[in-house]
Amino acid sequence: MLVPRVLTALLLVTLLLAPAGLTACAHRAPPRTTLRLATTTSTYDSGLLDAILPDFEEQHNARVDVIAVGTGQALALGEAGDADVLLVHAPAREEAFVEAGHGTARIPVMINDFVIVGPPADPAAIAGMPLASDALAAIAAVQAPFASRGDESGTHTKELALWEMAGFTPDPDAGWYRSLGQGMGETLTYANEVGAYTLADRGTFLAQQRNLPDLSVLGGGDTFLQNTDPALHNPYAVIPVSPDNGNVEHGLAQAFAAWITSSEAQAAIEAYGEERFGQPLFYAAAP
Numbered sequence: 001m002l003v004p005r006v007l008t009a010l011l012l013v014t015l016l017l018a019p020a021g022l023t024a025c026a027h028r029a030p031p032r033t034t035l036r037l038a039t040t041t042s043t044y045d046s047g048l049l050d051a052i053l054p055d056f057e058e059q060h061n062a063r064v065d066v067i068a069v070g071t072g073q074a075l076a077l078g079e080a081g082d083a084d085v086l087l088v089h090a091p092a093r094e095e096a097f098v099e100a101g102h103g104t105a106r107i108p109v110m111i112n113d114f115v116i117v118g119p120p121a122d123p124a125a126i127a128g129m130p131l132a133s134d135a136l137a138a139i140a141a142v143q144a145p146f147a148s149r150g151d152e153s154g155t156h157t158k159e160l161a162l163w164e165m166a167g168f169t170p171d172p173d174a175g176w177y178r179s180l181g182q183g184m185g186e187t188l189t190y191a192n193e194v195g196a197y198t199l200a201d202r203g204t205f206l207a208q209q210r211n212l213p214d215l216s217v218l219g220g221g222d223t224f225l226q227n228t229d230p231a232l233h234n235p236y237a238v239i240p241v242s243p244d245n246g247n248v249e250h251g252l253a254q255a256f257a258a259w260i261t262s263s264e265a266q267a268a269i270e271a272y273g274e275e276r277f278g279q280p281l282f283y284a285a286a287p
Helices: 002-026 041-045 048-060 071-079 091-099 132-142 154-165 184-194 202-211 250-260 263-271
Strands: 033-039 062-068 085-088 107-118 146-148 177-179 197-201 216-219 233-240
Touching: 033 048, 033 071, 033 250, 041 048, 041 062, 041 184, 041 202, 048 062, 048 250, 048 263, 071 085, 071 091, 071 154, 085 091, 085 250, 091 233, 107 132, 107 184, 107 202, 107 263, 132 146, 132 154, 132 216, 146 184, 154 197, 184 197, 184 202, 197 202, 233 250, 250 263
Parallel strands: 033 062, 033 085, 146 177, 146 197
Antiparallel strands: 085 233, 107 197, 107 216, 107 233
């Protein structure tokens, strides 16, 4: 009878092909894991992350979900277990975060600097002042418009420290001091539109300068290497979030910390911006 013979043949073919099918399944690529990176708006707005993250994603078969917020919000996300790793720039707050057990280590990654930008007319005459604290005191003396991020970011933290060095406590209710509660890009756009001074990280300002025709660097020098005020230095660190904080991809976070401090990633960080701006937007600072 033909029917049993056909069935037998089909059974043999199925048995012969089964190992091949199992082998194909065994060699199928594992699913991509997701790393939640909470970082500052400066690393995002400057374009740095778009330039360097694809290398990590390819090496580790991972997708990096970037959450760009102020450092204060990034630390809060880490504490709540809503981020796996942080890339932030407020050293004192970062050290307190690690000491409280929310992060496993604070590892230096890179450094750039802050600059004071403002209208080219410079109504407070701060251009050329070597110290940012003196420049802020001059702005306050004439009550020239000043745009503050006002968002508990690393930049906002630095700004408040500089006002303290200047011996002045800015009043958000004063008409000339505008606390915006916005990121760096939005604050620069506002300052450009209304002719205000503001404190910005150099990287974001350079990356967005073509859209800011009415702002110039008035404090901090033309490059990081020409900035003579150490109070304007801006160090960044990576912090893997503690696995005790919740459902955290701690192993992948540690891999990210190892990758971003590797010689290859550090070289990529320092190369970023050189061709377009004639200077790096960040300098390598890993141990």
